Amino acid sequence: xxxxxxxxxxxxxxxxxxxxxxxxxxxxxxxxxxxxxxxxxxxxxxxxxxxxxxxxxxxxxxxxxxxxxxxxxxxxxxxxxxxxxxxxxxxxxxxxxxxxxxxxxxxxxxxxxxxxxxxxxxxxxxxxxxxxxxxxxxxxxxxxxxxxxxxxxxxxxxxxxxxxxxxxxxxxxxxxxxxxxxxxxxxxxxxxxxxxxxxxxxxxxxxxxxxxxxxxxxxxxxxxxxxxxxxxxxxxxx
Numbered sequence: 001x002x003x004x005x006x007x008x009x010x011x012x013x014x015x016x017x018x019x020x021x022x023x024x025x026x027x028x029x030x031x032x033x034x035x036x037x038x039x040x041x042x043x044x045x046x047x048x049x050x051x052x053x054x055x056x057x058x059x060x061x062x063x064x065x066x067x068x069x070x071x072x073x074x075x076x077x078x079x080x081x082x083x084x085x086x087x088x089x090x091x092x093x094x095x096x097x098x099x100x101x102x103x104x105x106x107x108x109x110x111x112x113x114x115x116x117x118x119x120x121x122x123x124x125x126x127x128x129x130x131x132x133x134x135x136x137x138x139x140x141x142x143x144x145x146x147x148x149x150x151x152x153x154x155x156x157x158x159x160x161x162x163x164x165x166x167x168x169x170x171x172x173x174x175x176x177x178x179x180x181x182x183x184x185x186x187x188x189x190x191x192x193x194x195x196x197x198x199x200x201x202x203x204x205x206x207x208x209x210x211x212x213x214x215x216x217x218x219x220x221x222x223x224x225x226x227x228x229x230x231x232x233x234x235x236x237x238x
Contacts (some may be wrong), residue, residue: 002049008151009043009051012107012125012237031201037119038087041233042097043107043151044128048166050150053234054133056095057145057224064117067144072097084109092162094143095136097128106130110130110236111176115229123143123233147223154219154234158199168222169201 031035039138042054061066076083084106091097098104106209110123138146150166153159159167206213219226226234 017111028129036076037121038083039071040091041125052148056143059144069226074103087148169226
């Protein structure tokens with residue numbers, strides 16, 4: 001483990017959000033249980049000592065966000081004792097991530113995010129091992145693919161060459177296939193990154209929302225673009 005990774009893990013263990021530390025759906029007055037969801041943000045130390053994050057690609061047949069990059073997780077169900085239990089149960093069902101806290105230890109609970117379909121989503125940041133990650137088998141009815149990305153890659157607009165070698169960045173010609181068929185209504189008509197002066201990894205553009213200008217980030221991994229709620233969660237983490 002690198003010193004950088006060790007420091008990041010220590011800081012995550014120390015993080016305590018004053019609201020979400022006690023945000024169990026069944027006792028929350030502001031968020032009804034049926035509008036609550038939990039996701040797991042799995043981290044692990046790779047062979048090079050760097051922290052990597054595990055992401056999923058949702059099965060294309062799913063009616064909600066099919067084909068999108070996501071974090072394993074889902075809605076709160078009756079019987080869940082906490083939002084963390086919700087996230088761990090769903091991650092076990094989707095990708096086979098063990099619920100055992102000794103194998104997958106909690107680092108922190110992040111603040112709650114509002115998804116596009118108005119779910120209150122609480123991410124649980126966990127640490128596991130590369131061996132466990134390599135043994136995961138996705139539930140094909142829900143997850144099409146698993147892939148990992150160096151966590152610190154999300155710090156860069158243009159990653160240094162040493163880091164980019166550990167990544168899979170989409171060539172420009174592949175981006176057209178990624179963005180055009182399922183382009184969202186709030187995304188620009190032009191293909192980001194077509195200008196050679198731009199980053200091949202990260203694009204950002206501004207959109208108007210409720211009278212404010214917001215930045216929309218996309219990270220162009222060759223396996224699937226990282227955008228939507230997932231990008232917000234990862235960016236908040238770092």
